[in-house]
Amino acid sequence: MDDVFRAIADPTRRAILDELVDRNGQSLFEICARLTMKHGITSTRQAVSQHLDVLEAAGLVESRREGRFKFHWFNAQPLKAIVARWPEPRPKPDQS
Amino acid sequence: MDDVFRAIADPTRRAILDELVDRNGQSLFEICARLTMKHGITSTRQAVSQHLDVLEAAGLVESRREGRFKFHWFNAQPLKAIVARWPEPRPKPDQS
DNA sequence: ACAATAGGCAAGCGTACGCTTGCGTGTCAA
DNA sequence: TTGACACGCAAGCGTACGCTTGCCTATTGT
Known part of the structure; x- marks a missing residue:
């Protein structure tokens, strides 16, 4: 789980995920080319x-x-646990 | 948006969010105490x-x-954009 | 066979990050 | 008023991270 947070912390890695969503099953060279192009x-x-x-x-x-x-x-599955981790707490009260 | 990924990359910061969900509106000293205790x-x-x-x-x-x-x-709102960013692509084919 | 292609391994480097330390500021209570 | 409390600012330090460089392996095509 810690590895997931660390993985998506880097913008280049997030761009790689973007490209894999756009076209799944790419080779290393394909990914390199898309990163420079797009x-x-x-x-x-x-x-x-x-x-x-x-x-x-x-x-x-x-x-x-x-x-x-x-x-x-x-594989998007590890991302789903992120939002599930922090449920909405009691909201911040307005200053009055 | 980049700041959100960077923020949740650190385990201590994630623990802080955990504690704020558990009890919202804490002071700095309260948070420090909870981090050491729990x-x-x-x-x-x-x-x-x-x-x-x-x-x-x-x-x-x-x-x-x-x-x-x-x-x-x-505030949980910035987290919701994370999962929304990477929709499920065409799945990986099984080897056959 | 041999050259080109696709990728792997490991060492080194610079920077950013998390953390501490020391001191300063503002608030409250006795 | 004076001391204690809650917090802020800024400089310094060590480590981890992203990246490059150089060399090596394996597969493909001619």
């Missing part, structure tokens, strides 16, 4: 690969190796 | 104060000064 992120392939490792450790991304490609899929 | 967090008052600044910058906490006390209230 988000202006010029990070190296290794940097993106490390981000994907963090996302995968958080359960937000699943991957599968096929030949020389490694495809990545988004 | 979470084993021994951070200084200044550390907790800085955490509250981050939470307030993210819109997750509102505060009001009354006399020599500063009371804090939780």
Whole structure:
């Protein structure tokens, strides 16, 4: 659970999730290309690969190796626990 | 929006939100006491104060000064945009 | 076979972050 | 008035994080 919060703390990783939602099952190179094209992120392939490792450790991304490609899929389930954690408390009283 | 992700990335700040949900409108000292009692967090008052600044910058906490006390209230609204950001994409195909 | 492609591993670097420490400010009570 | 209490400000420190660089492995195509 801690890993999920850490994973979505970085803007580049959030952009990766955005791109996987837009097109699921991308390879590492596809993700790199989309990050530079659509988000202006010029990070190296290794940097993106490390981000994907963090996302995968958080359960937000699943991957599968096929030949020389490694495809990545988004998994939204860990995010749902975030909002469920903090229910609405008694509201703040107005100053009077 | 970026501030929200950064704010909930830290476990101490998440514990602060937990305590504010449990009892809304606490002062800084109350929060410090609860963190040590219920979470084993021994951070200084200044550390907790800085955490509250981050939470307030993210819109997750509102505060009001009354006399020599500063009371804090939780605001869950910024959290709702998180789950709404990443809708469920086409699912990952099973290997066959 | 051999070159090109897709990706992995590990070390190093700079910065940001969480935290402490020391001191200052304002409020309340005796 | 004076001391105690609740909190703020700012500088410094150590660590973790994001990123690069260099080199290596494996798969594909010609």
